[in-house]
Structure formats: structure tokens, C-alpha cells
Amino acid sequence: MKKLLALLLCGAMALGTAACGAGNEGKGGTGSAGSGQASGDTQEVVFWHSFSGATEAALASIINEYNEGRGKEKGIHVELVYQGYEGTDKVMLAYQTKDYENAPDINVGLTSTIPAVMDMGWTVNVEDYMKEDGSEVTKDMFYEPLQQACTYEGQMVAVPFSNSIPLLYYNKEMLEEAGFEKAPETMDELKDYVTALTVEEGGEVKRYGLNMQVKRYQLVEFCVSQGEVSFFGDNQGGREAPMTKIVAGDDGTLKTFLEKLQALIDTGGYKYVEDNINEEFAQGLSAMAIMSSSRMGTLDELMPGKYMTAYLPKVNADDAGGAAVGGSCLNIFNRDDDDRARAAWDVVQYCVSPKSQYTFSTASGYIPVNKGCEDLDEMKKYYEENPQYKVALDQMKEANPLSQEPLDLTYNEINGIITEIMLEFCQGNLGVDETVNKIVERCNDALDEYHSVNG
């Protein structure tokens, strides 16, 4: 026992010593990632992100280039910090607890979190910066759908950065074998393709024609792409004013989509749950899949050259709305330090320059946000060699800018509600009308609750 106690106490002392030392290192030695102040003539800027793999490497190379070049000239140094998907929650936590020291200057956040982020007194409305004379970055440098994606209450409050769009991925060889020369363009065509591409043996499906689980992201896309322009929620999907209810039920877009989806389910070759959608598609367990364009980087590694992308199939043949862009934007925070916020703005402008966007887009599969990027020779060459990436850009450019994901305030809750109800629908436990009513009712309840709590 004595030995055990001695061992524990020695361990505690040794670790305690290390803890104090390393703790200090974390606080000051590695650069003050949370609390960085201007040190000497250098202005520190803290940049929180959620990227990993090749995407993180690309962002790191852009930031290194900035630190070594323009940053050095202007006396600005950027500290890049990985925060996972909790970055936005952490900023909000720091704001709620008035922890000025430990918040970032720039954060990568989902566009759907814009209303909540703008509620914080710290958040900079970047449209004010873009309107200033001599601003390097102006609103019209971004594609219109991207401008609209970052617009809240009439102002472009954030900067598009890592944006993607849903695409139909298809296995080139399988479609050719089935005699198809091009990808399906409508959901009616999609049904025929699924029927032809599904392989059954002994009553068991060996290859699905299509894999896609309908969650909030997918449901919203199919609703807002209908007609000339459609919205999922009121107040233009929450962009003109906070969203208070779902309108996709009243305007019939939800019902129309569910009827087309029912036809897909009836084929028996549509897999309505996602297990490992990337890997299953790569292994030929499904001939087609509907996923975000940001999956292309992964699929290039899993099945290089074997797949191609196409636009999201239209619900009705005459739909002109087009798919909505999703993804994340850059928010800038001013924690009672205008100089620092200005320095952060300089970094953001550098990150969305055509050259930086070329680096970021080709490494990640995200759509380049700056219109000037597609005019670069290297980008043109890249699109020639990788036409599947160009499809994402073209689809976004052709879409109605008002075709957007909603800023639905209770994003996670609404995603949970839609996922659960759509699963019941796909399993045959709910009819079309019942599903429409249930989704609308429960999402509206969630929004009502949000508004009653938040005023």
C-alpha cells in the first residue's frame, strides 16, 4: 500500500509540475490563440476553423503565405486554430460569459447559424467594410447565390468561404452498361434510372439504383428548387426577417416532392438510409448517390475517374429554381478593438482572393467563391481535367439566387424532426399528407418555442 501511495503521489507531483509548465506554454508560449493582443508592432489575428485533411493543409498554406508576405508588410500575424464543429458554439459561449480574452477574430461557421451569430454584439456586418471606398473585396465579386446565402435582413453580413451544392453522383460504367448516355434530369427520369440500375438476386437487393437519406438538407433542396422561386420558411426563408413558420407545406412544394419520392421508394431500388454513403457508392453498392459537392475530394481518393456528377434532378420538368448553396461562411468579431477587426478583415480579403480560392477549392472540392477565380488559367486547366468540379460551379451559377437554404434558427432541432419523420415516411408508416402535416406542425412548434424563449 505504501508503495502504491508513494507511486500515486510521485505521479501526481511529476504530472503537476508538467501541468504547470505546459499550461504556461499553452497560454503564452505557442502564441496566444485566444487572447492574442498586438505584440510589439505585430497585430495578432486568431482564426478558428473546422477543416482537416487536405482542406486544412490548403488553408494553412494560404495563411502561411499571408503571414510571410502581406501579413509581414502590414504587421499582422494569423494564428490558425482547429476547433472542430464546435467553433461557433464556443464563440457563443465566450460571448455569453463575456470572455473577451478567449474568442477568435475570424470563425468559420455554417451559414444557417448567421441569425444567431448576428445576435452577438461582437459580430461585424461585413457589408459595411465592403462598401468602403477602396475596399479590395466588394459584394459583386461573389456569385449572386453566395451573396444571398450570406444575406440577413437585407445585408450581406458574412463572407462566403467553404460553400458546396448538392449533386447527383453516378457511376459512369454502370450507367453506360444500362444504356444511359447522360444522367437523369428530373425525378421522373430518376425513377426509371433507379429501376434499370437496381440489381436483385434471390429477392435481395445487391445493388441499389440510388442512395440518399432525406434529412433537412435534402428536403430543403428539393423544395426550394421547385418553380421559379420557392422558400422553405416565411420571410424569404428567414433572410428578410427571422423565420417564424414553414411555408413549404402551404405552397405545395413539400407534397409534390414527397409524391415523387414515393414513386422512387416503390421501385425497391432506392436506399433511403445512409450508412457509409461514400464508401458504398465507391464499392458499387449503389449506382447513384445524392450528396454535397464537398464529397468530391473523398470520392477522388476512393474511386478516381470512375464517377461523374450531374445537377440535382428537378422535381418537376419545368422547375427553374435550381439547387441552393450550403456550407460555411467567415464571420468577423470585433471585441472592442477596431484595429484588430480591421486586421481580421484584411486576412478575410486575402482568403477570398482568386488565387487563394484556387488553392482552397482545388484541394477541398468547395466551390470557389470569387468570380475572378474561374478566369485564372490554372483554374480553367483544372476544370478541363476535372469536369465533375465544374458541374458544381455551373449548377450554382444557373440557380435562382433566391433559391436558398432557410436560416431556420433551430437548425439542429429541425434537422432531427425532418430526419425522424422522413424515415417513417420511407418505411411506409406515414402517408404523403400525414408527413407534410407532421413536418410542418412539429417544425412550427420548434420555431414557436424558440421565439417564445428568445422574444
Add this chain to the structure above:
Amino acid sequence: MLYQFICIVTGVILILPIIYAINISFMPQDEILTTNLHFFPSKAGYLENYKIVFMHTRILRFMWNSLVMAGISSIVRVIVASLAAFSFSFFEYRGKKALFALVVGSMIIPADVLVVQNYFTTAELGLINTYLGMMVVFFISGINIFVMRQNFLSYSISLKEAAQVDGCTNFKFYRKILMPSNIPVITTVFISSFVGTWNTYLWPLLVTNTDAMRTAQVAVTMLNNNEGSNYGVGAVMAAAVVILVPSVAVFLLFQRKIVGGVMAGAVKG
């Protein structure tokens, strides 16, 4: 015989997923992603997944951070819990029941509810980006105090009285007699605390803002990304295997003490 057989079968069923995870960490991507079941790697010595883990994440630094956090907080937890349990078991004083009710009551409060207030306190104390900030919320656990108190209650009070007659002080009794004869419960509390803290993801991520202060669990999430580009299931499994090693080592190291303690008690009768 039947009992042993059931135990072995249960053990094999429980350990199979872990063995499969270890095997996957030694497989190339195309071998993992097949429709046929490949339980064992087709060729030995495939270490690419481990290379990815060590080259693309600072996993050793992250593991050191986790070790410091889990090690110290578990030791502190054992000391605090045993002292509190000693007080609740061997002394009579006003408000004891109310204090114990507070301790038990703390067990029904979900940790998530406390995140904002805990963050506020930690930030106010200037502990963001420090090991102390990462550990401080793990120093006290109601369940550990409860477990130790229940264990100490079965301890003969007359032994303490006899020790006092011989001039033994309260703290000396705690240190020299009570603790050495309760090694199994100390070990149990230490192991559960270490494994629980080692596996924590959210709190250390919230209170640290530099890559140098990240914990081992973050390394796995850095490798497990569906979008843009990822390193594959093999690399994720390799990271999971690497960070599993300290937890298993702690269990193996202290497991003997649980058995030893039980045996010692049995012989004394």
C-alpha cells in the same frame, strides 16, 4: 465447466469488435472497403495508417495532454472522495445528512447543464488554455464519494476506536489503516475516473484554444471527416487503437490490486 464456457464466449464476443478494429488499422483502404468480410489483414506489416496518424496529427502531444489531465484529476479525485467519504462514515456532526444529500443530489445534475457556468468560472479564474482549467471540473465526483462512503460504512468502527485508544490521530488512521485496507475501492475509483476523463472530448476542447493543448480524442475527429478529403477508416482505427493503449495499460496495471484486495480481505476473514 459451463460457467467457464459462458464466461469465455461472453469475453470473446465483447473483445471481437476491438480485435476487428485493431485488424482494420493494419489494412489498406481497398481491403477495408469490400463487401466480403476480411477479419484479418491479407498481408502483415501494413503500417501506412499508423504513419498517417503520426504524420498528420500531433497525437503524442495530444496523448501527453490527455495523460496529464486524466492522471492528475483521477489522483485528486481519489484523495478528495476518500477524505469526504471518511468524514461521512466515521464522524457525527450537525448537517452531515444534509451535506451528504447535496453530494448525492449532484449526481442527478447532467454535466451538460453546467457547461456554461463552468466555462464562466474557469474563464474568470484565468484558467482557459491551462491544464488546471481542463482538469478542475473533474476533481470532485458525487458518485465516487458515494461509492467510497458505502464501502467505508462496512468498516468496523471499533477498529477506529481501538486505534484512537493507542494514540492514533484521525488522519493517521485514514492514512495508515483505512486507505491500505480499501485498495479495491480506491483502484476501482481510479480506473473508472481515468478512463472517463481520458475519453472526454467536449470540455477540454471548450477550454483550450491552441492546438498544443488538444487531447487525444481530438486527434480522432481530425482524421474522421466526411467532407473535402479524409484519411480513411483505417487511419481512424489506427488513431483509436493508439489512444486506447493508455486506458488498457491503466486497467491492466491496477486490475491486480482489485483482486489482491478482495483476496486479502478473504484471508483475514
